[in-house]
Amino acid sequence: MLVLEDVHTHYGKIEALHGVSVEVKKGEIVSLIGANGAGKTTLLMTVCGNPQATSGRVILQGRDITRDLTSNIMRSGIAIVPEGRRVFSGLTVEENLHMGGFFNTKSEIRKSQDHVYELFPRLKEREHQRAGTMSGGEQQMLAIGRALMSKPNMIILDEPSLGLAPLVIKQIFEIIGKLREEGITVFLVEQNAHQALNLADRGYVLETGRIRLHDTGKNLLANPDVQNAYLGG
Amino acid sequence: MAAHNLKHALFCAIVTLIISYPILGFNLASEGTTVTLEGAKTSTIVGVLLAAVVVFLFQLFRDNLMGSLRQLPAVNPLANRKPMEQSKRLKLESTLLTLMIIGALVWPFIASRGAVDLSTLVLIYIMLALGLNVVVGLAGLLDLGYVAFYAVGAYTFALLSQYYGVSFWFALPIGALLAALFGLVLGFPVLRLRGDYLAIVTLGFGEIIRILLNNMTNLTGGPNGIGGIPDPTLFGMEFGRRVKEEGNTSFHETFGIAYSGEHKVIFLYLIALVLAVITAIAIRRLMRMPVGRAWEALREDEIAAKSLGLNRTAVKLSAFTIGAFFAGFAGTVFASKQGFISPESFVFLESAIILAIVVLGGMGSQMGVILAAIAVTILPELAREFSEYRMLIFGAAMVLMMVWRPQGLLPMRRIHIELKKQE
Ligand SMILES: Nc1ncnc2c1ncn2[C@@H]1O[C@H](COP(=O)(O)OP(=O)(O)OP(=O)(O)O)[C@@H](O)[C@H]1O
Ligand SMILES: [Mg+2]
Numbered sequence: 001m002l003v004l005e006d007v008h009t010h011y012g013k014i015e016a017l018h019g020v021s022v023e024v025k026k027g028e029i030v031s032l033i034g035a036n037g038a039g040k041t042t043l044l045m046t047v048c049g050n051p052q053a054t055s056g057r058v059i060l061q062g063r064d065i066t067r068d069l070t071s072n073i074m075r076s077g078i079a080i081v082p083e084g085r086r087v088f089s090g091l092t093v094e095e096n097l098h099m100g101g102f103f104n105t106k107s108e109i110r111k112s113q114d115h116v117y118e119l120f121p122r123l124k125e126r127e128h129q130r131a132g133t134m135s136g137g138e139q140q141m142l143a144i145g146r147a148l149m150s151k152p153n154m155i156i157l158d159e160p161s162l163g164l165a166p167l168v169i170k171q172i173f174e175i176i177g178k179l180r181e182e183g184i185t186v187f188l189v190e191q192n193a194h195q196a197l198n199l200a201d202r203g204y205v206l207e208t209g210r211i212r213l214h215d216t217g218k219n220l221l222a223n224p225d226v227q228n229a230y231l232g233g
Numbered sequence: 234m235a236a237h238n239l240k241h242a243l244f245c246a247i248v249t250l251i252i253s254y255p256i257l258g259f260n261l262a263s264e265g266t267t268v269t270l271e272g273a274k275t276s277t278i279v280g281v282l283l284a285a286v287v288v289f290l291f292q293l294f295r296d297n298l299m300g301s302l303r304q305l306p307a308v309n310p311l312a313n314r315k316p317m318e319q320s321k322r323l324k325l326e327s328t329l330l331t332l333m334i335i336g337a338l339v340w341p342f343i344a345s346r347g348a349v350d351l352s353t354l355v356l357i358y359i360m361l362a363l364g365l366n367v368v369v370g371l372a373g374l375l376d377l378g379y380v381a382f383y384a385v386g387a388y389t390f391a392l393l394s395q396y397y398g399v400s401f402w403f404a405l406p407i408g409a410l411l412a413a414l415f416g417l418v419l420g421f422p423v424l425r426l427r428g429d430y431l432a433i434v435t436l437g438f439g440e441i442i443r444i445l446l447n448n449m450t451n452l453t454g455g456p457n458g459i460g461g462i463p464d465p466t467l468f469g470m471e472f473g474r475r476v477k478e479e480g481n482t483s484f485h486e487t488f489g490i491a492y493s494g495e496h497k498v499i500f501l502y503l504i505a506l507v508l509a510v511i512t513a514i515a516i517r518r519l520m521r522m523p524v525g526r527a528w529e530a531l532r533e534d535e536i537a538a539k540s541l542g543l544n545r546t547a548v549k550l551s552a553f554t555i556g557a558f559f560a561g562f563a564g565t566v567f568a569s570k571q572g573f574i575s576p577e578s579f580v581f582l583e584s585a586i587i588l589a590i591v592v593l594g595g596m597g598s599q600m601g602v603i604l605a606a607i608a609v610t611i612l613p614e615l616a617r618e619f620s621e622y623r624m625l626i627f628g629a630a631m632v633l634m635m636v637w638r639p640q641g642l643l644p645m646r647r648i649h650i651e652l653k654k655q656e
């Protein structure tokens with residue numbers, strides 16, 4: 001589904017990714033963990049073409065998208081829940097969702113909207129509330145819902161549990177599990193390594209711009225190095 | 234706290250002195266062929282000192298003063314009301330709009346010729362402000378050179394009529410489209426910039442257009458401008474005393490009424506009114522269309538908007554182009570109303586005034602922008618007697634306004650777009 005081959009990404013002269021290779025297969029949940037500043041967000045944004053990789057290739061569903069415009073990439077069956085949620089705070093919940101389905105027809109929007117409300121009944125209750133006035137957890141749900149509105153085959157999530165209470169985190173991870181059942185491929189970046197690896201089919205560990213480890217979720221959880229560095233010993 | 238206030242107040246008073254003393258404290262007097270510098274009258278110097286004292290006292294008690302100023306909502310009973318239901322609000326708004334349009338239609342037949350003429354100018358400013366509202370209020374692009382597109386519209390008509398004898402009705406769409414084309418071509422490199430940089434570049438661009446018009450003397454007549462721009466005709470009827478162009482008839486002869494200069498003024502007013510209404514409706518429509526929502530989304534959060542597949546350049550360019558289009562519209566009407574245009578009419582101050590209207594009205598709100606356009610155009614006329622202090626009063630009004638209602642007269646209430654529920 002998604003393949004990164006020896007991807008290097010720069011911010012100006014500084015290289016943030018030093019040759020990263022990652023593969024996400026259809027129907028999988030793949031988790032990427034790593035410390036702050038390891039380059040996780042950079043990796044996800046490189047997939048979206050913002051910034052573009054300076055060398056290497058990004059292949060989505062068999063098509064080389066390394067040099068594609070962000071706007072084109074994001075219209076080809078992939079959606080992202082960006083770091084820090086980034087909902088449109090001045091728009092209502094419903095309008096935020098409609099923005100997510102910007103390129104779809106009205107009837108498609110209606111269908112996806114009902115579906116999102118099914119996954120997150122809380123959003124339905126807040127339908128006409130301005131997104132900026134909602135709690136962090138509700139905003140995160142909205143960000144996920146908005147990403148689902150375009151009916152993606154693959155969804156990328158950047159630290160969806162950031163700053164949320166344990167109960168809400170549990171809910172969010174349940175939803176991510178549900179998405180897999182619906183056949184959506186999930187690429188998940190998390191600080192919350194335990195839950196992320198538990199849920200994942202496979203996982204990658206990123207350290208200062210390089211993939212350090214790569215294994216199934218279960219094996220990584222059991223790996224002493226990972227336990228020391230990311231699971232609090 | 235108090236010590237800090239005192240220090241700040243002293244500083245402000247000294248700045249006042251430093252700024253105003255050199256400007257007001259000296260006079261240039263010419264004696265024969267020589268010019269000498271002499272001190273101003275004592276009264277002026279006392280005035281400057283007094284001003285410094287006033288500034289000092291104001292800054293010292295600023296917190297108290299501003300506090301009570303902010304607690305003035307009684308002046309505006311609407312300020313604290315609860316937000317109305319959307320359906321009710323829309324209904325009220327359309328009733329109000331209908332009343333306003335009816336009033337505007339009756340107006341030219343009861344008002345004096347001068348008042349109607351001024352009203353035409355107000356309508357032109359309404360068109361301009363509505364157009365700029367798209368760029369600044371909705372898309373969040375600070376454009377300080379908006380007047381350039383106004384100039385393009387006006388000069389398009391002036392030049393076409395001068396060289397090819399094109400009439401108002403042909404020039405109107407051409408002027409608007411050409412302005413839009415300018416917006417498109419110039420927006421392309423400019424819109425990569427953000428915030429302050431965009432403001433500076435658009436400011437420069439506005440000046441470049443004016444200077445070009447000033448210096449291309451062969452084509453535009455330079456500072457002398459272009460005169461003899463024809464009035465609009467009504468189905469081939471002219472409004473002058475004598476018919477200028479062959480094949481046309483004159484309005485008063487056709488209807489068998491006495492010639493009156495007022496007919497033309499009223500006709501121009503009505504044209505401006507119709508165009509202003511068209512502008513308002515067209516932009517309202519656009520706001521509810523996907524492109525309107527894309528403007529807002531991009532203004533709210535660029536990264537999120539891009540992550541949803543919106544093309545940043547295309548969305549911004551569309552706002553810029555549409556704004557320019559309506560400025561071109563307004564420019565054509567302006568040229569026709571004045572009959573004479575020169576680069577003088579398109580200085581930076583015009584851009585600033587249009588921007589002030591948008592900000593005063595409450596960014597993004599059409600009603601607010603219309604009210605502000607009326608206020609900003611008419612108030613200076615009423616304050617004619619204080620003509621020297623007009624800009625001063627204008628500035629003071631702006632400052633007060635921003636303290637009292639920083640969100641503008643009628644801040645934008647967003648229209649929720651609801652999908653029709655399935656049966
Ligand atoms: N826009 C930018 N310009 C310059 N450097 C950047 C930019 N964004 C990120 N970086 C740098 O790239 C490196 C990787 O940052 P990135 O945001 O990808 O880390 P991360 O793994 O997502 O961290 P976190 O867990 O804190 O979100 C960091 O050293 C960061 O300083
Ligand atoms: Mg990150």
